[in-house]
Structure formats: structure tokens, C-alpha cells
Amino acid sequence: MDTNTQKALESLRRRKVNASIAIAADLANDNLNSICRLALAWISDGNVHGISYFIKPREGPVQAHNLTEDMLADSKPFDVVWDEDIAFLLKDAVLSAYRSERLFPAIKASYEASGRELPLKDVYIRDLKFLASTYMPNLANDSLSSILHRMKIPVDMDNALSRAMACICGLSWLENLYPISSYGIPLSAILAGALQGQPEEVVETREEREAREQKEAKYAKLTYYTKMLFLPFVIFCLFITIYYVHRYGEAAQSNVNFSRYSTSGVPELSDSEKEAQQEKTRLPSSSGRYLMMRGTYVIPDETTIPTFLKASHDRDMETIRSLVRSDKILVFAKPTRIQITGDKDKNGFVPIQILEGDYADRTGFAPDDMISK
Template identity: 55%
Template sequence: MDDNTQKALKSLAMRKVNSTIAIAADLANDHLNSICRIALAWICNGSVHGISYLVKPPEDQFTSRKITADMVQDSQSFATVWDEEISMLLKDGVLSAYRSEYLFLSIKASYEAGGRPFVFTDVYIRDLRFLASTYIPDLGNDSFVSIMHYMKIPVDLDNALSRAMACVCGIDWLEKLYPVTGYGIPLSAIMAGALQPPISESPKPQHEGQHKYERLSYYTRIFFIPFLILCLFVTSYYLYRYEQLKKTDIDFSAYSATKLPQPEPAAAPAPLTRDRHYIMMRGAYVIPEEGAIAPFIEAMKSRDIEKIRAMIRADKVVVLVNPTRVQILGEPEKNGFIPIKILEGDYTDMTGFASTTMINK
């Protein structure tokens, strides 16, 4: 592995969780299973980074202007490159592509050319073509060249790495101007053709009196289907945001920039004991690992909401969505947290640490 590759992989590990990773591929010929180069690109610390891998397609039939049979002679098959190099790099990222339905059909076909079925988690994809045509009304057309020209982003169309880097820059450009952060279409829906434009049938011979009614019906179908799909996407987006808000509905009132939860005073009545069950209300939180308490308290002190939400998404902090019975397992720690065991709900039998201020006595 050369120095440039090592630097690129290091920047990939340093990028923000759930940030965009763009994918692009070059085909050796017109067959979907002929990927000969696949590239990834991402943004880290304000800079664009990327990495590409050469792939040996199943046939030595090349019409590509930039990749030749000699260049990929010693390369691995696509399935091997995907399993050993690509798939592990896509964790904790939101995938993006231009014309993602065509790209992932090519990925599937190239992978399965080796005789194994392609299995990939049903992730959400941000499609640059769909987003640009949705949020840029004066775009003209949704070709990759037109989108890049509109955004003033340079790109080499014959190089998958250049297209991937341009794609991630395009998504970043849109995210800064429009509310597309929570957008995403399930990969299964994309593979089923959700982004394909409706196909119109050739008109059959008809009488003159029927022509205007048939034309009205035709245009109604053309405009209604995209409108319906858009409504479904908007509804899904708001439902997703609502669920996210429910999960992160934390009671911060017990904390301030200068005050952290303190253990109950020694003389306080009805101290927490092990022989009773207690209730933690909706919005209370439990920290499964003791090592996460200090970072959580630090985030509370600095009011770093993004860090707190990242800890919740990584299951380092569990937010209860319903009133839940818990059992005390030990004495309160000096930082105000006490070991507990959850007795019901989605997290039954899970142990962790809870602030004593969150436990109803």
C-alpha cells in the first residue's frame, strides 16, 4: 500500500459519522458486469479525498478510453475487491451516486459474475441526479455534465475517481443550500426502478373525438406518478425526523454549564436501595458502559448536542421511550451515576449506569 493510499484511508477513518461517501465505477464495455475500476470519495476536514481500485472484469473486451486489459491484468475480480477492500470502507457512511440505479445494477452484476449472489444491507442512497433535478429548478437538464457545470465543479468524465469526487462535492453543495440532509431512498427501492422515469406506450390508432381525452389521461399519468413518489419521500423524511427527535428527546434540565448531577445528600429521605424497583420516565437515559460516563458529562458541560446525539446513535447512551422499571445494583458513584438493571421493555436485562436524578423514588 503506497503513501497516498494510506493517507486517503486515514482521512476516511477521521471523517464525520454518517457523512457522505460517493461511489462511481468505470465499465470495460457495454455489459453491466464489466466494472474495471471502482472509486470512493468523501470530505474530511474541508478537503475532498478519494481512492480507486482496478478490477479485472470477466472478459478482456475493452472499449474504455482510460482503462486497458494490460492495466487490470494482475487485478482481482470485482467480488474479491468488493469483499476485501470496498465493503468495510462503507460503514458509518451515507452512500451517494449519480444515477444510482444503474451503478448498483452494475455492482450487482459484476459481483455475481463470479458465481456468488450479491448481498448488501438495505442502506439509504442519496442520488445526485434526483436531488439536483428536485432542488435546482433552472438546471435545464439532469446530465452529470450539466449539474457539474451549474455547480462550477471540474470533473473528468472518463475517470471514476474524478466523478466520485465531483459527486461528493455536488452533494455537499446541495446540503449547504437545501434541506437534503435527511434525504435517502432505500437501495432495494432503487434496484426495483424507483428512480426510472415512467415509460410511455406508443399511441394506438383512435378517432379524432377521443384524441383530446386520451392525451389528457396520458399527461395526468406522467405528472401524477412523480408527484406521488415525491409525496412518499417527503412523508418518509418527516416520519424519520420525528423518530429521530423521539430518540433524542433528552431531559437536559438537570444539567447546566456549571453544574453536573450530584449524589443524593447523605441525609436525604428514602435513599435508593437494592430491594426495591424504581421507575425511570420517558426521555431518561442509561449509559451501558462506565467508560462512556466521562465523555457524556464533558459533552453536557460544553453543551455539545451533536456529540450527545452521536453517542446515542452509537448506542453509547440509551434513551428510554416509555416509563421503565429498573433495579438498583450498587451504590451511587461520586459522579452522580448509579449502576442499574432494566427490568422491562426493549432493553430488558440490560445493565448500565443512570443519573440518580432520573430515578423516581
């Protein structure tokens, strides 16, 4: 291990609690199991650090940018690199990536080409594309280059390490403006296709990207002075601010915070106060269609509610993860319309029927404060 690699790994141990580690990969060819380079990046001591590994694919030619078969000839297979160099770095980590629904199936396929099952389980993923599309209004598109251009973060799209470092910088940019530190999608949900319903990425060639960036730079100064000279711009900013506050309120609903149902430290209400509170917050049964935002959830079986409430009260995230993996808690990946079918029960859950999406026609119980009235 060289000195630079050793310093990078030492900085990894000093990163903040709950801080992400970003992952990016290059495929050697069109085969999903042909990862030939894997990169990790993180922020520690106020700086961005990263490390990458060459990997010898088990099948197919090497057609990746800036990589040749000679460069990978002495490299180890993916499963060996993962077991010896990567697995211990990711212990108890929150992982992040751009387009997790593509990256992690490739990681799973590349590892399991060895005939063994991928040992990466029970981890949560922060997806840069998902977060950017949720918290950044008016994106031209949600390609990685467009997201990073809005954030003014440079990136070499042909280099996995550069993409991983840009991804972790992008997440840090979002964390400084929005409440995303508790965000995470279970890896099992991603592998099951929870994010596959999102729009396809608009892919730009290098020439198209350079032409677009030159055009934007050409008009940057003109746009700046135009905004400064005209009063309508001030009025426009006022409307944008109102719109931003509205979008921020909607986006805040996309964070799944199971801990809100923990009753520790909450003073006991009297019977009259409970009744008044119930009447104030009661939703009418069968009263029309309502909306549940991304990140909200439904419990299909009423008998699961006490188990869920106890796990939330005890901060038992292992039990909650198990409920999500076994579909005893359904997490919405996009805004979904529902029908209320009955009155709220004493635990704060409302019986509903899902009207669209992957869970259409299923019934269950939703927290009343997650339903957009």
C-alpha cells in the same frame, strides 16, 4: 499499500457522522457485469479525498476510456476487490452516486458474476441527479456535466475517480443550501426500479461539451453587464425570489422524515384541544384529487400503522427499512395524484386511493400533512 493510499484511508475514518461516500465506476464494455474501475470519494478535514481500484472484468473486451487490457492484467476480479478492499470502508456509511439506478445494478451484477450474492444490504443512497432535479430549478438538463457546470465544479468525465470526487463536492454544495442531510433512498428500492421513471440523461460528446462551455464563457461577461445595467433585471430577480421560495416549500415535502410521528417530548393535549385540532386539520372525505410529492409515503394495510408508529417512536430504523423493503410502506419516487376516500383517523392518517404511477389503483393510508391540499 503505498503512503498516499494509507493517508487517504486514514482521512476516511475522520469524516463527519452521516457524511456520504460517493461511488463511481467504469464499465469495460456493454455488459452490466464488466466493471473495470471503481472509485470512492469523501470529504474529511475540509478536503476532498478519493481512492480508485483497477478490476479485471470476468468477460468481454476492455473498451473503456484510458484503460487497456494490459493495465488490468494483474488486477483482481470485482468480488475479490470488494471483499478485501472496499466492504469494510462502507460499513455503516451513507452512499451517494449520480444515476444510482444504473450504478448499483452494475455493482450487483459484477459481484454476482462470481456466483455469490452481493453482501451490500440495508443501506441508504443519496442520488445526485434526484436531488439536483428536486432542488435546482431551471436546469437545462440533468446530465452530470450540466449539474456540475451550474455548481462550477470541474470534472473529467472519462475518469471514475474524478466523477466520484465531483459527485461528493456536488452533494456538499447542495447540503450547504438545502435540508438534504436526512435524505436517502433504500438500496433495495433503487434495485427494484424506484428511480427508473426519471427522464433519460442527455448525453453529450466531448466535442459538444467543449463547444457548449466555450459558448457559455464567451457570453458570460456580456450577460453580467447586461444584468447590472438594466432595471428590469431587478424586477426579474424579485419574481425569481418568489418562485424560489415556492419551489423550496414544495421540495421540502420530498424528504421522508419518519421521525415526525415520534411522540417523545410532546405535551399531552386535553380532550377539548384534541377535538379542536382535529376539526381544524380535518380533510373532507371523497373531496376530489390531491397531490403527494416525491419522498412522501403510503401505508397500504391499516394494521401496519401501529407497528410503524411504535418503530418511529423508538427510532427503530431497522423495522422501518424492513417495512419499506416488503412494500408495507410505499415511497413515491415522483409527484402522484391521489383520491381521499374517508375521514382522518386518530393517528393522523387519511384513507386514500392512488390514481396514477406504479401504485395506481392501490389503496392505503397517508399522513394528512403530506397531502397537498
